[in-house]
Amino acid sequence: MSESIVELKGVRKSYGVGSAVESEVLHGIDLRLREGEFVALVGPSGSGKSTLLNLIGLLERPTSGHVAIAGRPIEGLDEAGITELRGRTIGFVFQFHHLLPAFSALENVMMPAIIERGVPDDEAERRARELLARVGLAGAERKKPGQLSGGMQQRVAIARALSLSPRLILADEPTGNLDTKSAEDVFELLLEFNRDTRAACLIVTHDPRLAARCQRKIEIVDGRIVDGVSFGPTSADEYAMRGSPR
Incomplete structure (x- = not known):
């Protein structure tokens, strides 16, 4: 059985806690993601x-409930521990890529390593060049975000x-902001x-075609x-062996 990377039990999240306008947004969420899973999260705005x-x-932290990431419960972690766990364990890709416009594609991809280590180094540059090549941007390392198309910028964001x-x-x-071809390439x-x-x-998506290509679909309302629909094999290991659905 694959290791749990995300485990949520009875998670609730409220805003305005203790005020007259306290609002609970999440109501007792139970969720588990395992190593190697590719899962869509869908639901209305x-x-x-x-x-x-x-x-x-x-x-953010939950108002109540249990959250563990890569086997580490967050309840006892201070902000420095949360930052360390997030930086070493989680990679983010957003609809708006949030690239730094004054820096090149190479420098943008190197940025997480620079933040972690304090200074750029040869290993960070080697890794960044390798990733840019893997996302089809070999030769574009020195270009700044404004010189790249939207699809190319999102590729840089994935590499980062x-x-x-x-x-x-x-x-x-x-x-969400890409044309059909670029969206397919990114997916x-x-x-x-x-x-x-x-x-x-x-992956959060409003595109039912992309959601149907994931191993599981989790719907939140x-x-x-x-709802938690499985489109593919019952385990992440089986899914990895079969490859992505077409």
Whole structure:
């Protein structure tokens, strides 16, 4: 059985805690993602998808309930521990790629390693060049984001997310601003890295075609998981051996 990368038990999230306008957004979420899984998270606007992604990405803490990432419960971690776990374990890909416009593609991909180590080094540059080549951008290392198309910028963002070899990739509408061809290319890249690295991948998408190509689909409505459909094999190991569905 594959190792659990994400484990949520009875997770609730409220805003305005203790005030007269306290609002609970997530209501007792139970969720598990295993190594190598490729999972779609779907649901209407306002359903709690972004809040759930923020909790899994350790950008917010739950109001109550248990959260463990890569086997480490977060309840006893201080902010420095949360930051370390997030930086070493999780790679983020967003709808808006958030590249630094003053830096080259190479420098953007190196940035997580620079932040972690304090200075750029040869290993960070080697890894960044390797990743840019894998996403089809060999030769574009010195170009700045403004010199790249939207699809190319998202490829840089994927390379950056993978620079520290995360065990979990969180992708929030990564194809939402792209044309059909670019969206397909980006989705294929995520599938490829999922197969090659066995990193778990949770992708938020409104595109039913992309959701149907994932191993599982988790639907959230009004802060509750209402459905968890499996499209493929029953285990992440079987899925990895078979490759991505077509």
